[in-house]
Amino acid sequence: MRGIPDLAEVDAMDAADPLRALRDRFVLPEGVIYLDGNSLGAASINVFNEIETAAKEEWARDLIRAWNTAGWFDMPVQLGDRLGRLVGAAPGQTVVCDTTSINIYKALHAALAMRPDRPVIVAEGDSFPTDLYMAEGVASTRPGTVLRLEGVDAPTIEDLIDDRVAVILVNQVNYKSGRLRDMAALTRKAHDAGALIVWDLCHTAGALPVDLDGSNADFAIGCTYKYLNGGPGAPAFIYAATRHHPDISQPLSGWWGHARPFAFEQGYAAGSGIRRFLCGTQPVLSMRALKGSLDLWDEVDMTAVREKSVALTDLFIRLVEARCGAFGLELESPRDGAERGSQVSFAHPHGYQVMRALIERGVIGDFRAPSTVRFGFTPLYVGYRDVWDAVEVLEDILRTGAWQEARYAVKEAVT
Amino acid sequence: MRGIPDLAEVDAMDAADPLRALRDRFVLPEGVIYLDGNSLGAASINVFNEIETAAKEEWARDLIRAWNTAGWFDMPVQLGDRLGRLVGAAPGQTVVCDTTSINIYKALHAALAMRPDRPVIVAEGDSFPTDLYMAEGVASTRPGTVLRLEGVDAPTIEDLIDDRVAVILVNQVNYKSGRLRDMAALTRKAHDAGALIVWDLCHTAGALPVDLDGSNADFAIGCTYKYLNGGPGAPAFIYAATRHHPDISQPLSGWWGHARPFAFEQGYAAGSGIRRFLCGTQPVLSMRALKGSLDLWDEVDMTAVREKSVALTDLFIRLVEARCGAFGLELESPRDGAERGSQVSFAHPHGYQVMRALIERGVIGDFRAPSTVRFGFTPLYVGYRDVWDAVEVLEDILRTGAWQEARYAVKEAVT
Numbered sequence: 001m002r003g004i005p006d007l008a009e010v011d012a013m014d015a016a017d018p019l020r021a022l023r024d025r026f027v028l029p030e031g032v033i034y035l036d037g038n039s040l041g042a043a044s045i046n047v048f049n050e051i052e053t054a055a056k057e058e059w060a061r062d063l064i065r066a067w068n069t070a071g072w073f074d075m076p077v078q079l080g081d082r083l084g085r086l087v088g089a090a091p092g093q094t095v096v097c098d099t100t101s102i103n104i105y106k107a108l109h110a111a112l113a114m115r116p117d118r119p120v121i122v123a124e125g126d127s128f129p130t131d132l133y134m135a136e137g138v139a140s141t142r143p144g145t146v147l148r149l150e151g152v153d154a155p156t157i158e159d160l161i162d163d164r165v166a167v168i169l170v171n172q173v174n175y176k177s178g179r180l181r182d183m184a185a186l187t188r189k190a191h192d193a194g195a196l197i198v199w200d201l202c203h204t205a206g207a208l209p210v211d212l213d214g215s216n217a218d219f220a221i222g223c224t225y226k227y228l229n230g231g232p233g234a235p236a237f238i239y240a241a242t243r244h245h246p247d248i249s250q251p252l253s254g255w256w257g258h259a260r261p262f263a264f265e266q267g268y269a270a271g272s273g274i275r276r277f278l279c280g281t282q283p284v285l286s287m288r289a290l291k292g293s294l295d296l297w298d299e300v301d302m303t304a305v306r307e308k309s310v311a312l313t314d315l316f317i318r319l320v321e322a323r324c325g326a327f328g329l330e331l332e333s334p335r336d337g338a339e340r341g342s343q344v345s346f347a348h349p350h351g352y353q354v355m356r357a358l359i360e361r362g363v364i365g366d367f368r369a370p371s372t373v374r375f376g377f378t379p380l381y382v383g384y385r386d387v388w389d390a391v392e393v394l395e396d397i398l399r400t401g402a403w404q405e406a407r408y409a410v411k412e413a414v415t
Numbered sequence: 416m417r418g419i420p421d422l423a424e425v426d427a428m429d430a431a432d433p434l435r436a437l438r439d440r441f442v443l444p445e446g447v448i449y450l451d452g453n454s455l456g457a458a459s460i461n462v463f464n465e466i467e468t469a470a471k472e473e474w475a476r477d478l479i480r481a482w483n484t485a486g487w488f489d490m491p492v493q494l495g496d497r498l499g500r501l502v503g504a505a506p507g508q509t510v511v512c513d514t515t516s517i518n519i520y521k522a523l524h525a526a527l528a529m530r531p532d533r534p535v536i537v538a539e540g541d542s543f544p545t546d547l548y549m550a551e552g553v554a555s556t557r558p559g560t561v562l563r564l565e566g567v568d569a570p571t572i573e574d575l576i577d578d579r580v581a582v583i584l585v586n587q588v589n590y591k592s593g594r595l596r597d598m599a600a601l602t603r604k605a606h607d608a609g610a611l612i613v614w615d616l617c618h619t620a621g622a623l624p625v626d627l628d629g630s631n632a633d634f635a636i637g638c639t640y641k642y643l644n645g646g647p648g649a650p651a652f653i654y655a656a657t658r659h660h661p662d663i664s665q666p667l668s669g670w671w672g673h674a675r676p677f678a679f680e681q682g683y684a685a686g687s688g689i690r691r692f693l694c695g696t697q698p699v700l701s702m703r704a705l706k707g708s709l710d711l712w713d714e715v716d717m718t719a720v721r722e723k724s725v726a727l728t729d730l731f732i733r734l735v736e737a738r739c740g741a742f743g744l745e746l747e748s749p750r751d752g753a754e755r756g757s758q759v760s761f762a763h764p765h766g767y768q769v770m771r772a773l774i775e776r777g778v779i780g781d782f783r784a785p786s787t788v789r790f791g792f793t794p795l796y797v798g799y800r801d802v803w804d805a806v807e808v809l810e811d812i813l814r815t816g817a818w819q820e821a822r823y824a825v826k827e828a829v830t
Contacts, residue, residue: 027475036479043475051466051700059647060442060458063779064451072647099695101669102517125681130670130695133683137666141556149681223696232474232487232699251552254516255545264784266540266564268548280514280545281638283701284647285466364478369679 004322005315013311013384018304025296026229026381033386033393035365038175038203038343038376041229041293050292051285059284075287076235076256076278082294083228083237086302087201087220088211094239095274096224096290097256097282100202103221103238104134106250106277108167110240111196111219112142113249115166118195119144122160122168125151128175131200135169141251158189165195172210173203173341176368178313178333180204180341184215191216202226205237207342207378208309209302212239219244227342227378228297230290238277245273254279300380308379310337312387313344316375319391320346327398332372343376353408357397360408363390419737420730428726428799433719440711441644441796448801448808450780453590453618453758453791456644456708465707466700474699490702491650491671491693497709498643498652501717502616502635503626509654510689511639511705512671512697515617518636518653519549521665521692523582525655526611526634527557528664530581533610534559537575537583540566543590546615550584556666573604580610587625588618588756591783593748595619595756599630606631617641620652622757622793623724624717627654634659642757642793643712645705653692660688669694715795723794725752727802728759731790734806735761742813747787758791768823772812775823778805 005013014020027043028034034042058070067073080094087094097103108121121135132147139145145166150157157170168190173180183199190197199220204210206227212220220239224230240248249270255261256278259269270276314337320329332345348354348371355367365375375390397403420428429435442458443449449457473485482488495509502509512518523536536550547562554560560581565572572585583605588595598614605612614635619625621642627635635654639645655663664685670676671693674684685691729752735744747760763769763786770782780790790805812818 027471029476029478032478034478040474040479040482042478043470048470051470055458055463055466055646055704056442059455061444063444063447063449063457064455064781065774065779066647067455098513098517099669099697101671101695102513102667105667129673129679129681132681133668133670133673136683137668140664141666152681225696231470232481233696233702234700235698236695249555251556252517252520253548253552254514255548256516258544258548264544266544266547266567268551280516280651281640281648282514283650283698285649285704286698286701287648289470289700359480364480366479 004318007388010315010384010388017308017383019300019308019379020383022296022300022380023383028381031362033363033390035363035375035377035382035390037229037378037382038226039366040232041226041378042381044229044293044296046296047229047231047289047292050288054285054288072284075291076282077275079287079291079294080237080274082298083205083224084239086210086297087205087239088209088213089239090213093242093274094237095277096235096237096287097278098236100221100223100236101130101134102252103236103277104131104169104198104200105138106252107198107219107221107238107240108135108138108169109250110248111167111198112138112145114196114244114247118164118166119146120165121145121147122157122165123147123149124157124170125149126174126176127171128202131169131171157186161189161193161195163194165193167196167198169198169200171200171203173207175203176372176374177345178341178343180334180339183211183217187215187217203341203343206297208306213241217241224290228290229293229380231286231293234286234290235282240274240277245276248276250277252279256280305379309342309377312377312379312382312384313337313340313342315384316344316377316387316391319387320394323391323395324398342378343374345372345374347371348373350403353403354397356408357403357405358394361393361397363393419733422803425730425799425803432723432798434715434723434794435798437715437795438798443796446777448778448805450778450790450792450797450805452644452793452797453641454781455647456641456793457796459644459708459711461711462644462646462704462707465703469700469703487699490706491697492690494702494706494709495652495689497713498620498639499654501625501712502620502654503624503628504654505628508657508689509652510692511650511652511702512693513651515636515638515651516545516549517667518651518692519546519584519613519615520553521667522613522634522636522653522655523550523553523584524665525663526582526613527553527560529611529659529662533579533581534561535580536560536562537572537580538562538564539572539585540564541589541591542586543617546584546586572601576604576608576610578609580608582611582613584613584615586615586618588622590618591787591789592760593756593758595749595754598626598632602630602632618756618758621712623721628656632656639705643705644708644795646701646708649701649705650697655689655692660691663691665692667694671695720794724757724792727792727794727797727799728752728755728757730799731759731792731802731806734802735809738806738810739813757793758789760787760789762786763788765818768818769812771823772818772820773809776808776812778808
């Protein structure tokens with residue numbers, strides 16, 4: 001293993017960083033090192049400008065006409081195509097709409113309808129919970145459908161795959177550990193068993209290159225407010241491979257998914273292609289915030305993002321283990337960058353207090369029960385010096401025992 | 416009938432209008448008379464300020480912490496209660512979330528689950544279509560469920576109500592004609608037959624006083640971007656009477672509806688009360704726009720809104736019939752203000768062209784096929800003089816035949 005870098009080497013990494021200029025496009029508060037972009041991405045000038053234009057010019061000036069003049073009605077499809085580029089989806093397969101939870105429902109419903117004789121949905125026991133809750137909800141609408149979980153019913157997803165499985169819902173990166181799955185391999189395994197697969201990209205879209213088309217994925221869903229920086233609660237996305245479009249049916253059959261939405265027909269007639277996953281009228285201001293961020297993403301090369309992401313997370317692991325290793329931190333994320341998303345988690349027996357102390361000192365990560373301190377590294381606005389400085393603060397808190405102050409023990413809800 | 420008012424009388428009506436000062440809180444373009452607030456409400460200073468605060472202060476400064484510090488997570492419930500006041504719902508029965516279409520799905524699903532042995536959903540053939548499309552979608556998830564329509568299967572909703580009916584989905588005001596239903600009477604009729612009722616308030620919330628609790632309604636849904644001025648595609652709302660809360664089950668069971676959303680449990684456990692209708696993470700910027708508008712609504716007395724609404728629509732009908740009666744317009748809305756929402760529709764054999772000519776002259780209403788020109792009157796920012804001026808333009812277009820210009824015949828999509 002290489003030696004531990006010193007500050008001069010870290011500054012040199014920043015100086016050589018091809019993404020460095022992007023940092024100035026974001027608006028981050030003074031004195032904060034933001035390592036929670038994997039929960040909520042940072043604000044940018046682009047986004048501010050877009051929502052101001054949408055509200056003060058388009059809405060206020062054009063009123064109802066803005067649905068046409070400003071292209072509001074087409075945003076789900078147009079932004080979907082632009083987002084698609086970041087996740088390896090050719091145009092016409094991705095739409096931006098609704099929430100991640102709702103889109104899970106649509107994708108699972110469509111998949112179940114395509115496998116009517118198979119009773120099993122497979123998911124991960126350590127998934128972000130809403131995936132499981134939505135899978136339960138979908139299962140409840142088709143009698144005899146059961147949900148089987150990795151880590152509960154079997155050690156691994158692979159062990160659960162057999163010819164009774166209709167669909168697998170799986171995260172490309174685990175929200176807690178940052179473990180990265182092999183999309184192509186697991187998709188192949190699912191297909192070999194005759195099952196379909198829905199990929200949850202919440203922790204990979206905008207974090208690393210995703211290759212939905214190249215992996216032969218069936219469906220995918222994800223949010224846009226983490227690495228994609230689309231704004232708090234920005235609309236989610238859903239992808240379906242073109243080969244499945246004629247077979248998509250899902251019961252959230254609102255007017256935006258109709259073949260002729262403005263003909264005001266009495267009966268539902270599903271639109272063509274990926275539009276079948278659209279339902280109701282979308283939140284334009286939140287959608288426009290996302291557009292602002294996607295404008296910025298148009299300038300970004302995902303390969304450069306991945307290279308920096310691995311370098312940032314490698315650096316963090318090495319510095320933490322070298323300088324804080326004596327203080328009870330245990331790495332929970334894969335050590336090999338190739339198996340890791342853009343985040344690093346450590347276990348600490350008093351992780352909650354440690355994270356609260358960090359946040360008070362301006363290093364914002366988050367805590368996941370029972371003992372995980374989690375740090376996300378967004379290459380667009382986090383630099384190598386940020387990593388260095390964050391570890392300085394972490395070391396100080398651990399060495400001095402500052403986290404033991406009583407006020408850090410009071411629990412607060414953390415999203 | 417009284418005589419036709421002259422301009423002096425119209426100006427006197429404005430001078431005596433108790434809501435007149437509210438007009439200055441809205442941002443409307445010069446030279447426009449906006450009579451389409453029943454499609455998309457107008458922008459206001461309040462809303463601009465809220466989205467700027469949410470984006471530039473809360474998000475950019477507090478980042479992930481804003482979910483707590485700025486109260487983002489509680490907005491669906493808090494805004495729901497405030498909106499509830501406008502539709503006659505005591506606190507704890509209304510949440511703001513998702514879209515009208517999605518909320519129809521939840522309400523119908525919950526109602527069907529409460530009437531497992533009844534196969535029929537009743538709706539209106541001339542409903543805004545997404546209601547019917549969503550009812551179809553829900554019906555598809557429960558084998559044997561059928562959708563029966565007023566005007567198709569029977570002349571009236573009342574004729575369709577029998578002991579096979581599980582739930583009735585009905586608009587309080589018809590989007591096209593403006594016809595207002597008697598909520599208390601129809602709810603009683605539904606209950607007498609053992610059925611449940613879901614009221615669609617899209618064209619009444621913010622347009623007139625609604626009395627959900629007093630009418631003993633079961634469920635209600637509606638949008639917030641029409642008379643409530645919450646912004647384009649602002650999140651919708653859903654209401655359930657307290658007596659039904661323990662029985663609510665619906666399959667869009669996302670983490671925001673969980674009893675302990677931050678405990679990250681594997682299994683879904685429905686939260687208490689109206690939270691059971693929450694699903695995924697909500698679009699904060701669009702939600703905050705709505706908050707800005709609800710701040711303004713806190714100052715408004717719905718009785719005054721209704722009085723002005725009836726006076727505006729009465730004045731419009733009287734002036735149009737007196738001045739444009741010779742030009743082929745036929746009233747499609749109820750003549751009696753007590754039976755009418757806050758809109759007026761006329762049929763004209765060339766309604767599409769007439770409306771396009773009006774819009775080009777700055778009078779913005781909308782067209783609904785085959786022949787309806789539709790005008791919405793939002794008492795918060797439309798005055799009596801606006802009505803006078805709009806009729807002047809309409810009369811001129813009809814008298815001169817300006818609508819016959821070839822360019823008005825080209826069809827465009829109109830939302």
